[in-house]
Amino acid sequence: MLSETDFIANSISSDINQGIFTWSAPSNIALVKYWGKKQDQIPANPSISFTLNNCKTITKLGFSKRHFDKLSENNSTFSFDLLFEGKPKEEFKPKIQKFFERIEKYCPYLKNFHFTIDTQNTFPHSSGIASSASGMAALAMNIMSLEKELNPLMTEEYFYKKASFLARLGSGSACRSIKGNIVVWGEHQEIKESSDLFGVPFSSELHSVFNNYQDTILLVDKGEKQVSSTVGHDLMHNHPYAEQRFFQAPQNLSKLKLVLENGNLDEFIKIVESEALTLHAMMMTSMPYFILMKPNTLEILNKIWKYRNETKIPVCFTLDAGANVHVLYPEQYKNETLQFIKDELVGYCQNGQYICDEIGFGSQLILEN
């Protein structure tokens, strides 16, 4: 079992002056939610997610060795430029600065390089789809590609585990966007190798009903969230229902593990919808309290319940920390469900917008040095 100190890079064996990598990393949608954390991005409970396929961030990382020959220069600061869709984006820099600070202990070589980080998303900007998971995951993959150049003997297993470990320090849910179609993050008795430090691919045999499982994301409200996830997580400290929630989540994960193996969709729906509503219940019962759902979110949930009742098609929803609705269903019901979405749900989406996605497999190397 790897521990935190195993992630400190201390055997740099190779020298490299410059290069470029490009990685893509997908977004993910949690089925059992991560909401509440301890120091250093350690989750208060284990979570599990579907990795998405189409919603992703593509990040190009250029790097060149810095030369500290002038007296005025020193290597006490990080040096990087940040571009979004090819144009400088100052607003994103503090996030990256903070990420570098958090991971420096594990990547002591960072200050030896100047970086150019050029990033873009495949989903519309400010669609309300969190880009922090895919963004931090894509950056972590690129950094690990650099580290592998510096330490060519690194194993593939270590490469992916450390990438997830670093991504977690950027944004907790990002550690579930590295590798695998279903990923568990957080220690759980019944899940081998599960860890609070990084995500691990769900290792049981998956029931075939979940192959190519569909996620149609209904964009209900694309505005800036009033409350960030980070603030929301914090409000789980001294939350009146926190203890019960941190007791419930691992139980839901146990139940979901069985369902993923046996394909019982009735159970799947119960666990997943209950998790989504519990997440929002935690927000409504924190102090200060807040509501991220919109009236149209509720309209959609009711329509989904009605449709499921009438047709017996196993369509369900989940929510993340926002107003958008993720509509989840097996691939075999794709045609009728998309028709239902077009006929009855699109009217509740902002500008009629929605995104068709499905389970994917994680980050991908697009350009090697």
Ligand code: DP6
């Ligand atoms: C509701 O990973 O965005 O999507 O660790 O503070 O960056 P930070 O939070 P973040 O929280 C995600 C919360 C969630 C549930 C989930 O993805 O499990």
